[in-house]
Amino acid sequence: MTEIPTGPGHRGPKLHVSNGTRARGRAIVAGAGIVGLSTALSLRRAGFEVAVREREPQIRQTGAGLGVWQHTITELERIGLGPRLSEIKAEQSFQRFRDPSGAVLDVGDMPPGRVMHRRQLSALLVSAVGEENIRTGKEVVDYTEDEAGITVHYADGDQERADLLVGADGLNSRVRRRLVPGSESHYDEEGHHVWRAILQFDGDIGDGYPTIGYHRTRGTVTRLADGSCFWVLAQFGVTGGFTGSPRQEALARVENLHDGPSRFVLREVVLATPEDSVLDNRVAVVPEIPRWKSNRIVLAGDAAHAMSPHIGSGASLGIEDARVLGDRLSQADIAPALDSYQTDRIARYRQVRQHAKAMAAAPTPVSYVERFSRYLNWLNNTAA
Ligand SMILES: Cc1cc2nc3c(=O)[nH]c(=O)nc-3n(C[C@H](O)[C@H](O)[C@H](O)COP(=O)(O)OP(=O)(O)OC[C@H]3O[C@@H](n4cnc5c(N)ncnc54)[C@H](O)[C@@H]3O)c2cc1C
CATH class of the missing domain: 3.50.50.60 (FAD/NAD(P)-binding domain)
Structure with a gap:
């Protein structure tokens, strides 16, 4: 010893x-x-x-994208990282959501969010x-x-x-x-399960608005600052019993997010993801x-x-x-x-x-977005 x-x-x-x-x-x-x-x-x-x-x-x-809010930035500034935050590139922001018909669920007071690469934040913290x-x-x-x-x-x-x-x-x-x-x-009692990946994907990914779909499923794809794409799919009430690979199970959830046969970017991006890049978590x-x-x-x-x-x-x-x-x-x-x-x-x-x-x-879907908005406004405005 x-x-x-x-x-x-x-x-x-x-x-x-x-x-x-x-x-x-x-x-x-x-x-x-x-x-x-x-x-x-x-x-x-x-x-x-x-x-x-x-x-x-x-x-x-490792790890994928990290959703950050004004709250995150304020707290990082308060521990002294403010002057160095510009080292983490700003990435696409989102403030609106869609339902499976593609209609925008605009609840008005949704605070803007951004997605940053976890790896970049971790590297910045290590350096500090x-x-x-x-x-x-x-x-x-x-x-x-x-x-x-x-x-x-x-x-x-x-x-x-x-x-x-x-x-x-x-x-x-x-x-x-x-x-x-x-x-x-x-x-988690809600049976929450999450699939996600980062990949190189050069095609158009649209506006990046997350979709709140059927069967308690949510999903989105975002472009990160380094040009790569981050997608995430999540569903409550999953009881396990999977028969497919993580990518196949993710693809099955895509169907909960989109009505009709038309082009749906998230499906294309999941299809383009190498099988071994899909991270798959039963939430604990x-x-x-x-x-x-x-x-x-x-x-x-x-x-x-x-x-x-x-x-x-x-x-x-x-x-x-x-x-x-x-x-x-x-x-x-x-x-x-x-x-x-x-x-x-x-x-x-x-x-x-x-x-x-x-x-x-x-x-x-709309009540989900309203409640999320209420939570984020509370979070942004109430840190001690
Ligand atoms: C799918 C998913 C998506 C998420 N998305 C978001 C998001 O968009 N935005 C957001 O804000 N949060 C998100 N989160 C939550 C976020 O990832 C976690 O809250 C956050 O990473 C927790 O950080 P931590 O440092 O507390 O724990 P961890 O990141 O788990 O770090 C703990 C560290 O401790 C080390 N360790 C463990 N045991 C020991 C030991 N005995 N001795 C020494 N070291 C040890 C581990 O190796 C690890 O490095 C998400 C979580 C998941 C699962």
Whole structure:
């Protein structure tokens, strides 16, 4: 067993943040996803020295498009990424939806959205955090907590001390399951299933308005800034029992989105997708948990609240968690800051869950869009 050197700081007075001032403490963030990396930036702004520890040998550079809103941009700016956001190219925006007849469902107050490449956002966050502050191949398997700090234990036998541990380790968070026994993730009650891919497709893809179709199916295709295409198909109420490949199952859902035999771009794009490029997920979620923290351990992002992706904002909300945590830690000592963060987050997610439920239960395409619009306006206007 090796103890990872933590710098002189944890045991002595010489812990520093990058501007040379003395750090308020040392934090370990478990997980280098979008939320873990955002948390590192936010905690650094609060005066902490931050070390990010990622289980995988490399930071995930895959994934498809990510829907972002004004809320996402505001939160990224608030953790200090504003001046660098132009490095992520602006991509096609959408504000309207269609029904299967092709009619536009214009609910008037739908906030504009954009789609960015996850990989680009992740790369920008890594660069802002600094690779020297991130270690890969470090799987957190346990932690112990005492009055003076925490010890994080890794799968390879190493251990490391710090003042604070943030579990940003995603849907199946080890930190959450240790902190809140019985909080295992489970498949979404709505039977939500998602198929998606990115591919090179040079043909015309139309206006990119998402379609809200029959049998609780939704789908869209968007052009990303690098010229590639991102498509996504999703359906509630899927009970499994698939007989086809992921691409065939996706094609079967396309039929729920389009009346009549005329040309439908999404069908063409799915047909043009190489079979092995189709990502296919049965949606899993985290149950509502009664606590997000102890005195020195705290959760953020999917680790605390992975929800069905039909709200199109899990990452955005996780970045908000990161920012709120940093705000609270800049205003108070660790234990009271975590108290205040938990109170704020539990109340916030109670409302997010209500919106998510209402959307999933929408009886018609237009009511789905109205509820989505209501949710996004609420999200854009209510971050603490
Ligand atoms: C199909 C789908 C579509 C979505 N679309 C959108 C969208 O359009 N807009 C949006 O805002 N959100 C969307 N989301 C939600 C969004 O993807 C997530 O909310 C977000 O990526 C969560 O980020 P995270 O950093 O919390 O978790 P993750 O991205 O899961 O990152 C967790 C990290 O922790 C690491 N890790 C795990 N265990 C350990 C361990 N024990 N020790 C160390 N490291 C560990 C993992 O390897 C990973 O790198 C979508 C989700 C899905 C499934």
